[in-house]
Amino acid sequence: MRLLDQLHRWAGGVLGILLLVLGLSGAALVHRDAWIGLPHVSDQRLVDPAALGDLTTRLMADPATRPQSIIFASDTLGLVRLSGKGGAGAYADQSGAIVARWSSQWERPELWLFDLHHHLLAGDVGEAIIGVAGAVGLFFVISGVTLWWRTRKSFAFRLWPARITRPAILRHHRDLGVLVAPLLLLSFYTGTALVFRPFAALTLGPGAPAAIEAALKPPRASGARLSDAIDWRAIVATAHKRFPEAELRLVSLPRKDSGLISVRMRQPEEWLPNGRTTLWFAADSGRLVAARDARDLGWQARAFNLFYPLHAAKVGGLAWRLVMTISGLALALLGGFTCWSFWFARRRTQIRRA
Known part of the structure; x- marks a missing residue:
């Protein structure tokens, strides 16, 4: 002792x-969403698929200012967050108008505080x-x-x-x-x-890390380049047609040589803020390549997806x-x-x- x-x-x-x-x-x-303190932070989020398609098209229209990802407004934050390279980004209202822009995370307290806590x-x-x-x-x-x-x-x-x-x-x-x-x-x-995902085995069993890894693995990379002619309205419409009950949460451009545009949606049963229901579209044509419903994941992956919402x-x-x-x-x-x-x-x- x-x-x-x-x-x-x-x-x-x-x-x-x-x-x-x-x-x-x-x-x-x-309490981050409550103290951001910007205009339109309390706006009610858009739910109409057509309006979300129009918003995505406006935000992705200019290749020079196109964000790497879009996180759509939620019930607690009425702003759309745009993320760029090197820590740059912006908040936009749900008409697509820029409310605040930054070139470094140091210009936004909620961003560097998040980085401090996580990294x-x-x-x-x-x-x-x-x-x-x-x-x-x-x-x-x-x-x-x-x-x-x-x-x-x-x-x-x-x-x-x-x-x-x-x-x-x-x-x-x-x-x-x-x-x-x-x-x-x-x-x-x-x-x-x-x-450290192996720690999940303490409560979810010895096979949990491998099950989680398999559940989060994206389709094989194609290396296709992003086309400037992508029909973003069609992508959003396809996502809502495939999962009509789900909430559109995130659109992300291809990472490295994946050649895949990813769209994340949140099913009503999901606790994870941005959901794990994911669709992947070809970056050169906008064709749907694969889709994964979070409700069809194994119990270990579904349980792991509860960790972040409980923690945060x-x-x-x-x-x-x-x-x-x-x-x-x-x-x-x-x-x-x-x-x-x-x-x-x-x-x-x-x-x-x-």
């Missing part, structure tokens, strides 16, 4: 600041670090609850330490940690599994957003106070004793 206690303390001392950053940024991102502003390396931190976080929760059990009779509900002293902070850490342990377990596990509070409305806000703020408190008590408060105590 002593070794477990030392491992818990040292891991917390080393990763405390990172957990503080992840907790605060996550709590802010949960530590360091690309794939940062994402890997966050994945490791999430895995260690699972150890924090399990070891913390185990260590708390010895002191359970002294438990007291407190959101803030009684005093800013090392003993008071340690006691607050134990009691707050056990209160939010289920939320932290969910946050750490879903976040880690999204970065994209389901459950305001109630679940508040729950995950509590998770983020609690993580920030635990991480920040742990780092301070481990590196600074203990040193002060040792100096006074000397």
Whole structure:
């Protein structure tokens, strides 16, 4: 038990600041659509397929300004997001008029905050670090609850330490940690599994990573170049005809040499904000190449698709957003106070004793 206690303390001392950053940024991102603060942000989303086809055609018309992808308005955000190369992009209203434009993610707080939370502003390396931190976080929760059990009779509900002293902070850490342990377990596990898919096997079985990979794999690349004569109205109409109950969420130009335009739709049963119901169209002709209904995926892939909406509070409305806000703020408190008590408060105590 002593070794477990030392491992818990040292891991917390080393990763405390990172957990503080992840907790605060996550709590802010949960409410991102509410604080973007641009005109038309509260507009009701378009649902008419013909109007969405016209909007896509207008946004894709000029090859010089054509976005790499379009994310259509949702029930919580009435703006259309356009993404370009090198972090450039724009928000447009649902008539296609540009509301805000940026050449770098640093010009939009919600974009760099998202990058901070998901990649530590360091690309794939940062994402890997966050994945490791999430895995260690699972150890924090399990070891913390185990260590708390010895002191359970002294438990007291407190959101803030009684005093800013090392003993008071340690006691607050134990009691707050056990209160939010289920939320932290969910946050750490879903976040880690999204970065390191093999972690999905812990709850979905040993065959989950391969099943997920197969479910998300696109058709074979064709290498076809994007034609300037693509009929975007026809693409949108075909997508709605194939899946009439689904909501159009995203249109993306071919990546690398895939030669495929991808269209993502969200079925009524899906929790994932942009859905996993996907259609692929030939980039040179606009011909439908393949379609995949998220409802036909295996249970492991469908379960994996629940991880992100649970982690990012994209389901459950305001109630679940508040729950995950509590998770983020609690993580920030635990991480920040742990780092301070481990590196600074203990040193002060040792100096006074000397």
